[in-house]
Amino acid sequence: AQSVSQHNHHVILSEAASLELGCNYSYGGTVNLFWYVQYPGQHLQLLLKYFSGDPLVKGIKGFEAEFIKSKFSFNLRKPSVQWSDTAEYFCAVNEYSGGGADGLTFGKGTHLIIQP
Amino acid sequence: DARVTQTPRHKVTEMGQEVTMRCQPILGHNTVFWYRQTMMQGLELLAYFRNRAPLDDSGMPKDRFSAEMPDATLATLKIQPSEPRDSAVYFCASGSSGASSTDTQYFGPGTRLTVL
Structure with missing residues (x-):
């Protein structure tokens, strides 16, 4: 079975600091990788995704992530965070199996707090 | 701007009562997923459908939960009878x-469900 591990459950940063959130998955097959963000009281929104090709993917709001297959990692980065980035961040993975992609397996999430 | 809609947004009920949650997928989408989010377990896949056929419901307690897609524009998740441990936010995707x-x-x- 797939599993996703997010290393940091709570992260507190000051505005303008750089961000890196770790994500590792365990699965040996072909996977799709995602980062979702959940702002307080809101639903999940897609930040970025990796299906194939360039392992460095860019998403919305200045976020990017790098897929390192040898390390089974898909870390999220942002060079300079803003107060509005305060949210819960989820790494997720699913498998593509012929007829379409399966349901997502999520990490436990990282609660990011940006201090002004 | 196409969106997934869910009703009700909030539901408070007493233990033993039946709860029905509804989801309208984005028009043209052929796959519908149900997830549950709790503080303890995080986000978990309950079930999903493709072209209205159930593909995987292994994440769902079979004795009390049921999921259906009566037509392409409506998915339902039903809990009968409900228990306090079912309190969670239920997401459709x-x-x-x-x-x-x-x-x-x-x-x-x-749908934020509270079972008293």
């Missing part, structure tokens, strides 16, 4: 899957 497509899941706003 939809996507467009196919043999050659890479799909993204778009999440609805969720």
Whole structure:
């Protein structure tokens, strides 16, 4: 079975600091990788995704992530965070199996707090 | 701006009562997913459908939960009887899957269920 591990459950940063959130998955097959963000009281929104090709993917709001297959990692980065980035961040993975992609397996999430 | 809609947004009920949650996927999407979010377990996949056929409901307690898609524009998740441990936020997501497509899941706003 797939599993996703997010290393940091709570992260507190000051505005303008750089961000890196770790994500590792365990699965040996072909996977799709995602980062979702959940702002307080809101639903999940897609930040970025990796299906194939360039392992460095860019998403919305200045976020990017790098897929390192040898390390089974898909870390999220942002060079300079803003107060509005305060949210819960989820790494997720699913498998593509012929007829379409399966349901997502999520990490436990990282609660990011940006201090002004 | 196409969105997944869910009703009700909030539901408070007493233990033993039946609860029905509804989801309207984005028009044209052929895959619908149900997830549950709790503080303890995080986000878990309950079940999903493709072209209205159930593909996987292994994440769902079979004795009390049931999921259906009466038509392409409506998915339902029913709990009967409900228990306090079912208190959670239930998210519906939809996507467009196919043999050659890479799909993204778009999440609805969720139904916050409280069972007293």
